[in-house]
Each structure stands twice: as C-alpha cells, then as structure tokens.
Amino acid sequence: MTIVEQVEKLCAMANISFEEAKAALDAANGDLLEAIIYLEKQGKIHAPTGSGYYSSEKIIDTSAVAYKENGREQHHNCHKGKTIITIIKDIGKFCLKMLRKGNINTFEVLKGEEIKASFPVTVLGLLLIFAFWVTIPLIIIGLFFGFRYRFNGPDFSNNTVNDAMNSAADAAENLKKSINI
CATH class of the missing domain: 1.10.8 (Helicase, Ruva Protein; domain 3)
Known part of the structure; x- marks a missing residue:
C-alpha cells in the first residue's frame, strides 16, 4: 500500500x-x-x-497464532469455522460413540417373560435404516402375536422407552381383543 x-x-x-x-x-x-x-x-x-x-x-494476519508448547511450535486456528477435515473427524467420532453405545445395549423380543431373541441396538438401527419396509411391519405384526419388545443395557436405566413399548403392546392387545368380540 x-x-x-x-x-x-x-x-x-x-x-x-x-x-x-x-x-x-x-x-x-x-x-x-x-x-x-x-x-x-x-x-x-x-x-x-x-x-x-x-x-x-x-497488520500481520492473526487468524493463525503460533505458540510454543513442550518445546514444539504449535499452530492454533482462531477462526470459529471448521475445515472439512475436522467436520469429518467429528462425524467419525460421533459414529464411533454411537456404535459403542449400540453394541453395549440390546433390543430384546419377549413372549410372556421368556426372551425369544436379543441383539445389539446397532443391528436394530441398521435394519431400520436399510430394511425398514420389512422391519417395521414385522415388529407391528409381532405385537399382535403377543410379542413384547424392550431395550436393555446401561443406557436404558430410565424406563420411559420401555414404558412406551409396553403401552404399544397393550394397545395392540386391546385392539386384538376388540376385534375378536
């Protein structure tokens, strides 16, 4: 200038x-x-x-501030915006976190008090994503044949989801009884 x-x-x-x-x-x-x-x-x-x-x-561009930490020069980006690489890393970390949670929690299919099937929530999620046209009707039909569903694991200590599943099973049972009259 x-x-x-x-x-x-x-x-x-x-x-x-x-x-x-x-x-x-x-x-x-x-x-x-x-x-x-x-x-x-x-x-x-x-x-x-x-x-x-x-x-x-x-004036020198202050968007990238360099400082020394443990004898090495570090660069810190002061911009609030994220690069595409950091966004991809964040998405990857989120997916890994959800996979871990999905693998330690289970989805159980019950007939009376007996557990007929139990599999990780991750499997249920994948079935709902890739084969929802088969999975959802099977779950609904299972309700009319007396099957109940519940989630079990450390992340399901609060029973609100299981209470909703039980109320759906009760509604299906009541509908079945009203049709048989």
Whole structure:
C-alpha cells in the first residue's frame, strides 16, 4: 500500500484531516496501526468500544497464532469455522460413540417373560435404516402375536422407552381383543 493510500485510509478510519493523518504516519514510520495508536494517545480518535479492533493490510494476519508448547511450535486456528477435515473427524467420532453405545445395549423380543431373541441396538438401527419396509411391519405384526419388545443395557436405566413399548403392546392387545368380540 502506498503512503497516499495509507493516509487516505487513516483519514477515513479516524475521521481526521489529511495533514493530521500524514503527521501521524510520519511519527509512526509508515505503520498504520502505530499511527492509530499515536492518534489515540493524542486524544484525536477514540479506541473502539466493546471487542472491536482496528485493522489494516499491513497488520500481520492473526487468524493463525503460533505458540510454543513442550518445546514444539504449535499452530492454533482462531477462526470459529471448521475445515472439512475436522467436520469429518467429528462425524467419525460421533459414529464411533454411537456404535459403542449400540453394541453395549440390546433390543430384546419377549413372549410372556421368556426372551425369544436379543441383539445389539446397532443391528436394530441398521435394519431400520436399510430394511425398514420389512422391519417395521414385522415388529407391528409381532405385537399382535403377543410379542413384547424392550431395550436393555446401561443406557436404558430410565424406563420411559420401555414404558412406551409396553403401552404399544397393550394397545395392540386391546385392539386384538376388540376385534375378536
């Protein structure tokens, strides 16, 4: 940026005259940021309120801050936005977490008090995703043949899901009885 462009930029930013801007830049050896600080100290301009800041093209890009930790230089990206790689990593971590939870919890099919089938919740999830047109009708038909379903595992200590499954089984049983009358 030429000196004239810097002076014009400082005039626009600080709302001062051309001569004041030129004098401030001369006092700061052509550094726009130092000129702004110089004008602030003189009381000709006021510092931005809140978390605002001044910037210029001559200022070093602060979006990537380097620091040393344990003798190695580390780079920290200050931008709030995420790169596609970090988004993919986050999705991968989420999927692994759901797989672990799905494999330690089970979906059980009961006839009376006897467990007829038990398999990980992950399998049920995959069946619902890839074969829902078969899985959902089988579950509903099973309700009318007296089967009940429940989730079991460390993540199902709260029985609200199982209570809902029991109420659906009770509703199917009541519907079956009302049709047989």
